[in-house]
Amino acid sequence: MSENKDQGTGGAQRPREEGGAPGRVVGTPSPAAERRLLPEGDISAPEGAGEELDEQSAKRAERVVAAFFLLAFAASVAFIAYYIGWSGRHGGMHGIDRARESNLWLGGTMTLAFLAMAIGVTIWVRRLMTSKPIVQERHELRADDATREAFSKTFLDGAQESGITKRPLLRRTLLLAAAPLGLAPLVLLRDLGPLPEKRLRHTWWGEAVRKAQAQGKKGVRLVVDGTNKPLKVSDFATPGGMITVLPEGIEEHTEHPLNEVAKAVTILINIPADQFKPVKGRENWHVNGIVAYSKICTHVGCPAALYEQTTHHILCPCHQSTFDATEGAKVIFGPAARPLPQLPLAEEDGYLVATGDFPEPIGPSFWERG
Numbered sequence: 001m002s003e004n005k006d007q008g009t010g011g012a013q014r015p016r017e018e019g020g021a022p023g024r025v026v027g028t029p030s031p032a033a034e035r036r037l038l039p040e041g042d043i044s045a046p047e048g049a050g051e052e053l054d055e056q057s058a059k060r061a062e063r064v065v066a067a068f069f070l071l072a073f074a075a076s077v078a079f080i081a082y083y084i085g086w087s088g089r090h091g092g093m094h095g096i097d098r099a100r101e102s103n104l105w106l107g108g109t110m111t112l113a114f115l116a117m118a119i120g121v122t123i124w125v126r127r128l129m130t131s132k133p134i135v136q137e138r139h140e141l142r143a144d145d146a147t148r149e150a151f152s153k154t155f156l157d158g159a160q161e162s163g164i165t166k167r168p169l170l171r172r173t174l175l176l177a178a179a180p181l182g183l184a185p186l187v188l189l190r191d192l193g194p195l196p197e198k199r200l201r202h203t204w205w206g207e208a209v210r211k212a213q214a215q216g217k218k219g220v221r222l223v224v225d226g227t228n229k230p231l232k233v234s235d236f237a238t239p240g241g242m243i244t245v246l247p248e249g250i251e252e253h254t255e256h257p258l259n260e261v262a263k264a265v266t267i268l269i270n271i272p273a274d275q276f277k278p279v280k281g282r283e284n285w286h287v288n289g290i291v292a293y294s295k296i297c298t299h300v301g302c303p304a305a306l307y308e309q310t311t312h313h314i315l316c317p318c319h320q321s322t323f324d325a326t327e328g329a330k331v332i333f334g335p336a337a338r339p340l341p342q343l344p345l346a347e348e349d350g351y352l353v354a355t356g357d358f359p360e361p362i363g364p365s366f367w368e369r370g
Helices: 002-010 057-084 098-129 145-160 167-191 204-214 257-264 366-370
Strands: 222-223 242-247 266-270 290-294 306-308 313-315 322-324 330-332 346-349 350-352
Touching: 057 098, 057 167, 098 167, 145 306, 204 222, 204 242, 204 257, 242 257, 290 346
Parallel strands: none
Antiparallel strands: 222 242, 222 350, 242 266, 266 290, 306 313, 313 322, 322 330, 346 350
């Protein structure tokens, strides 16, 4: 009866173990004092541990750290030298190969500079700074005079222990390595220029026409983009068609062909004669309804390469600027501010030829300011 009574009052108590110790309540964790992860008492390092350095090893580490700092300095100088002396040569108007070269050298030298600095600082901390245990107590945010004095003393002690005052070689090479890195952001301001000047006012169509006319020809022949095949009028006689063309010889006779192609790329459209409305003063700029417009949208320079045969509208897929091909590619919808520039065309020996450059700068309107 007594046993049942004891169980009823507690509901889950076990009988007392021998010696009078109370039993564990069911569902509660067992005592685990003997399995503590940390021992009781003072766990700090022995007094004086880590406060002395082997000066011979420290000297070797000092030279290694200085070498990494010098490497960081050299890489930073190489970054600035390449950026100023090589990346912007020829006016900075370079193609994919030059961009790849620029990214390789600028990215490689800057990465090497930061990596060498990081390695040098890491070795400095691991090999040249003492490992004296530091205990920091929490205090109120407002610091009194005694705290300031204590901080000043701690700071000076830390500077002494770090070796920056004792080892002038480290101090000087660190400052030398950090100086060019501080100037690098200022040098990057050069990316705001140089100005394009008049490079965007003209395309290679004008140069190609001048060379062709110097040889007694009417103009430069149009070639199909991708095949470089000269285009005959009979090859493009079906109304409603559109094709991308370039001036003949642009890839063989230019220093940076990709740049010139990007500016000279042109769309050719065959418009039915009963729907064609030539712009005043440009009545002879077409050949049997075949007209040529710059493929570069006058909004932000996207390729205006979509064409609706039924409406004869040229569309730019980026921001939906729409141009009417039947009326000088005037803007009928979207954010573009002006029509696509038109290229004057003629026929010579059955081939389509351009007789001049675009009369106004191609591309976004702000390019005109170049």
